Amino acid sequence: MARLAIATAALLFALAAPASAQHVIYNPGWCAQFYPNANCQNYGPGNPYTSYGWRYAYGRQG
Numbered sequence: 001m002a003r004l005a006i007a008t009a010a011l012l013f014a015l016a017a018p019a020s021a022q023h024v025i026y027n028p029g030w031c032a033q034f035y036p037n038a039n040c041q042n043y044g045p046g047n048p049y050t051s052y053g054w055r056y057a058y059g060r061q062g
Contacts, residue, residue, distance in 0.1 A: 025049070 022042045025031055031040035031048065039046035 022044065024042050025040055025047070028040040031038065035048045038048050040048075043050050
């Protein structure tokens, strides 16, 4: 029973993958200069440098 538990724990540790980090904007000041209300910290929604960014995330707001 103990060997099964150790083998299961070793298998879980071997298959566990590290979490990937978000890509960041290398010069957020340049982005914020031209897009003051945009997401200039990372490439998430609302970022003008992505294809799904500024035009699509905030394009339909008044």
